[in-house]
Amino acid sequence: MDISSYHSHLLQQLNEQRRQDLFCDCNIIVEGKIFKAHRNVLFASSGYFKMLLSQSSREAVQLTTATFEVFAPDTFKVILDFVYSGKLSLTGQNVIEVMSAASYLQMTDVISVCKAFIKSSLDISEKEKDRFFSLSDKEVSSNGADRSCLYGAGWGAESSPPHSHLASDVGACMVGGSSWNDYNYYQPTQKNNLQQGAKRDQGQDCIKKRVRHGDLSEASDIPNYKPRKSGDGSGDARASDPKKHFPQSEEQVQLDPDAEYQYGLGTERIPRGWTMNQQQLESRGAVFKCKTSTADELYATMPTILGVVGGWSEDDVPRMRFKCPFCTHMVKRKADLKRHLRCHTGERPYPCEACGKRFTRLEHLRSHFRTIHQAGKPVCRKCKRHVTELTGQVVQEGTRRYRLCNECLAEAGVDTIPIEEEEEEEDDGPPLVFSPEPDEEKDSRWHFGDEHKSDVEMVEDGSSDLIIQQVDDSEDDIEEKEIKPTVS
DNA sequence: CTGGGGACGGGGCCC
DNA sequence: CGGGCCCCGTCCCCA
Numbered sequence: 001m002d003i004s005s006y007h008s009h010l011l012q013q014l015n016e017q018r019r020q021d022l023f024c025d026c027n028i029i030v031e032g033k034i035f036k037a038h039r040n041v042l043f044a045s046s047g048y049f050k051m052l053l054s055q056s057s058r059e060a061v062q063l064t065t066a067t068f069e070v071f072a073p074d075t076f077k078v079i080l081d082f083v084y085s086g087k088l089s090l091t092g093q094n095v096i097e098v099m100s101a102a103s104y105l106q107m108t109d110v111i112s113v114c115k116a117f118i119k120s121s122l123d124i125s126e127k128e129k130d131r132f133f134s135l136s137d138k139e140v141s142s143n144g145a146d147r148s149c150l151y152g153a154g155w156g157a158e159s160s161p162p163h164s165h166l167a168s169d170v171g172a173c174m175v176g177g178s179s180w181n182d183y184n185y186y187q188p189t190q191k192n193n194l195q196q197g198a199k200r201d202q203g204q205d206c207i208k209k210r211v212r213h214g215d216l217s218e219a220s221d222i223p224n225y226k227p228r229k230s231g232d233g234s235g236d237a238r239a240s241d242p243k244k245h246f247p248q249s250e251e252q253v254q255l256d257p258d259a260e261y262q263y264g265l266g267t268e269r270i271p272r273g274w275t276m277n278q279q280q281l282e283s284r285g286a287v288f289k290c291k292t293s294t295a296d297e298l299y300a301t302m303p304t305i306l307g308v309v310g311g312w313s314e315d316d317v318p319r320m321r322f323k324c325p326f327c328t329h330m331v332k333r334k335a336d337l338k339r340h341l342r343c344h345t346g347e348r349p350y351p352c353e354a355c356g357k358r359f360t361r362l363e364h365l366r367s368h369f370r371t372i373h374q375a376g377k378p379v380c381r382k383c384k385r386h387v388t389e390l391t392g393q394v395v396q397e398g399t400r401r402y403r404l405c406n407e408c409l410a411e412a413g414v415d416t417i418p419i420e421e422e423e424e425e426e427d428d429g430p431p432l433v434f435s436p437e438p439d440e441e442k443d444s445r446w447h448f449g450d451e452h453k454s455d456v457e458m459v460e461d462g463s464s465d466l467i468i469q470q471v472d473d474s475e476d477d478i479e480e481k482e483i484k485p486t487v488s
Numbered sequence: 489c490t491g492g493g494g495a496c497g498g499g500g501c502c503c
Numbered sequence: 504c505g506g507g508c509c510c511c512g513t514c515c516c517c518a
């Protein structure tokens with residue numbers, strides 16, 4: 001046997017053992033479907049498994065079972081096949097899901113390949129766009145969008161996939177070995193196929209649900225990606241918006257060795273069914289967050305963003321519309337596109353100081369703060385009747401504040417904050433200051449004015465209730481950029 | 489199981 | 504161009 005082929009032979013043997021269920025000591029259940037595998041192989045190939053299995057390695061001699069519901073079985077199959085063969089079967093339909101899962105499992109090799117795959121898609125889309133603008137309408141209609149392109153080429157791990165060589169019958173991207181020499185590229189027939197694939201995939205729903213069910217800090221760190229189901233025009237753009245768990249731009253998927261992998265309570269998502277000590281798992285962050293571009297950066301660096309002439313206005317002035325390069329959405333104003341891009345970058349620059357939940361827009365944060373933390377609505381939360389300072393009081397429940405009328409209050413028998421004081425706070429009173437502990441956000445507390453003088457220094461400008469802190473997600477440390485006074 | 493309401497995200501558009 | 508308001512759709516919780 002040739003020494004140089006030894007490693008591939010070994011991998012082949014392991015794969016064979018997996019297929020025959022020989023020495024498999026780990027069951028991975030993905031949405032009910034069971035995959036058998038070897039812990040040592042999983043350990044060696046995935047940062048996620050490494051972390052989890054290293055915890056259990058001391059005590060666990062018996063079978064380990066893991067349950068995932070954040071991606072689909074088909075997706076995991078692609079990844080597991082890669083682990084045991086070095087070959088990654090990517091298509092325009094599954095690349096988003098695979099990258100999402102790889103991100104979850106911390107498999108940087110897979111992410112890199114997905115990145116390259118997506119980059120190729122975008123590059124080719126860009127070329128198609130250029131061609132589109134350089135050709136007449138007639139040419140485009142006869143040659144354009146429906147043509148499917150099949151590319152196949154090899155390149156080094158760090159280089160971009162070339163697009164110049166035509167392959168014959170490639171329906172999937174196969175990656176083999178460290179040099180990715182077997183990488184073949186399949187061009188989706190339409191440039192937004194990636195999004196469509198993501199939309200189709202149920203795995204996204206799982207992610208979505210887990211996020212929605214998660215606590216606030218969880219939601220705050222995982223961009224709240226909600227693939228929309230609606231089928232109307234506006235829904236298309238929303239539905240095709242795969243911003244959440246997987247980055248969209250080249251910059252975002254960049255996983256350089258110095259990438260900021262953030263481990264922490266806020267970012268973790270633990271598979272439900274791990275048989276190992278759940279507390280151990282919960283004590284550590286299992287999902288990394290890679291550095292992402294902000295919408296601003298993306299917008300600034302974006303090449304001549306697809307200004308699309310959307311027909312002619314009544315004054316014979318061309319109506320420009322701006323198309324999002326990542327989905328089918330078009331907007332009339334560039335500024336709106338910038339705002340829209342944020343939903344692809346997953347950027348949430350406005351964290352709520354009270355609960356840590358983050359928002360894409362200041363107005364959303366304000367609205368959230370008013371309704372959740374300021375008891376902004378003058379209605380009884382129980383009986384929905386209008387309450388005044390005479391007929392009701394403010395109730396504090398964790399970081400939530402709401403109003404109850406005196407009758408409901410008597411029934412509930414909870415502590416209250418006098419409405420007068422509440423309203424004074426809103427006007428001129430001492431600020432409502434949220435004081436996150438340096439390391440443990442969960443212990444963060446609210447401090448209400450003088451009544452609860454704390455060890456935390458109050459903000460000097462007492463006119464503010466809501467401390468607005470715009471955060472640059474690209475920084476590890478939350479950096480206070482801006483403190484604005486008052487949100488009334 | 490279902491409908492109503494709250495919370496939230498996102499688009500359009502005015503200022 | 505940014506801020507802000509309005510509106511609508513979706514998800515989730517709860518009765």
